[in-house]
Amino acid sequence: MSVVLEARNVSKDFDGNRLFENISFTCKKKSVLFVQGSNGSGKSTLLKVLAGIYEPTDGKVIRNTNKIGYVPEHFPEGIRFKVKEYLSLTASFHAAEEGKEQLIANYVDLFDLSPFLSMPLEACSKGTKQKVGIIQALLMRPEILLLDEPLTGLDLKSQQTLISVLQEIRGQMPILFTAHDEGLVSQMATDILHISSGKMTSYQPHFKKEKWIRVQFIDEKDLGFIPPNRIQFDGNTALITVDQEKSDELLLKLLQTNCSILEVKEKA
Incomplete structure (x- = not known):
């Protein structure tokens, strides 16, 4: 099975400070990589580098697709669309026109977003924004899915819904996610990468619980x-x-x- 995403000795500096260095791993289509580490270890920045939002200071990221779904830990501020408008706009870039509305409706129903469709995103709670962020990534029909602290802000029911969705799509694309500790979502991991103080302290490909x-x-x-x-x-x-x-x-x-x-x- 061919490699979809690869990091080769990736390092990143900000303002002269090195956040992390020499991160290396590979992800194939069926990979589910759990990037583990404490606050400030560089997990979120690593995902941004992998998504192409930041360029690495040193090293190289090889992506064999441009269809990357990315869900940040914090939903971007200043987006003035209402929830339904934002999802429709996102879907228009990626979904076939005839199936777009049904696809949105399916995810809205799944994540119980119906009461919030007419609400401006700026007025939504963190949990609602998190759901919107997850749905916009899924609407892309991505070939790589990057999730930064995906359970943050979600109630237990929504957490279980997300895990069910990820279980359903795993194997169709590599999934990479960050988390402070091992929780519900970590049980899906096939590979584990641990970062501490900017160093890759362990990498366990083909990890089995x-x-x-x-x-x-x-x-x-x-x-x-x-x-x-x-x-x-x-x-x-x-x-x-x-x-x-x-x-x-x-x-x-x-x-x-x-x-x-x-x-x-x-x-x-």
């Missing part, structure tokens, strides 16, 4: 289908390590072998 499942069994032979390196026995209990995406399937199989599930938790 794992779970621990502790079970009580009757006969050790019943667990013979589990690879030895994924299970630890302690008397008549066992601790099993499993990829998160396969955990539901394994739980069902364990129940079918008359095991009692004692504990399920994310591996630390």
Whole structure:
């Protein structure tokens, strides 16, 4: 699978100060990259460099498409359109005319924006602006999607809606997002990039989250289908390590072998 986005030793300076340096990674179509770091680590600026809003001071960003959807953490100030006007204008640049209104209506319904369509953006809450920002990026039908702190300002229902949307479109384009810590959206990550004090302290491509499942069994032979390196026995209990995406399937199989599930938790 070909690379859609690549950063090669990317660094960025502002006013003579280096925000970050030597950031390198690749994203393919199915990549979901979680850019992790504390406030001031340079995450937001990195996304702006990747989006082409800023140029890198050193290094190179290679984009194999120009269709980039970008959602900033803070919606731009000074936009005087009403919500519906802004979304219609955005869609007119990217969506086919005959399907434009239906596409907008679908997203408006999904994110419960109907009561705010006639409201000026300047008068909207942060959460409403965040929804508008997300929808405008999706209306582009992007081939790269960049999300800066996408859950900020959203209530729990809207957070879950966004995650459902991202789950639906993942695999169609690389998705990159920033977050202060691991939350709901981080569970989708295939790759993790951690930035601290302007340095790339770790990069884990093809990252897979794992779970621990502790079970009580009757006969050790019943667990013979589990690879030895994924299970630890302690008397008549066992601790099993499993990829998160396969955990539901394994739980069902364990129940079918008359095991009692004692504990399920994310591996630390």
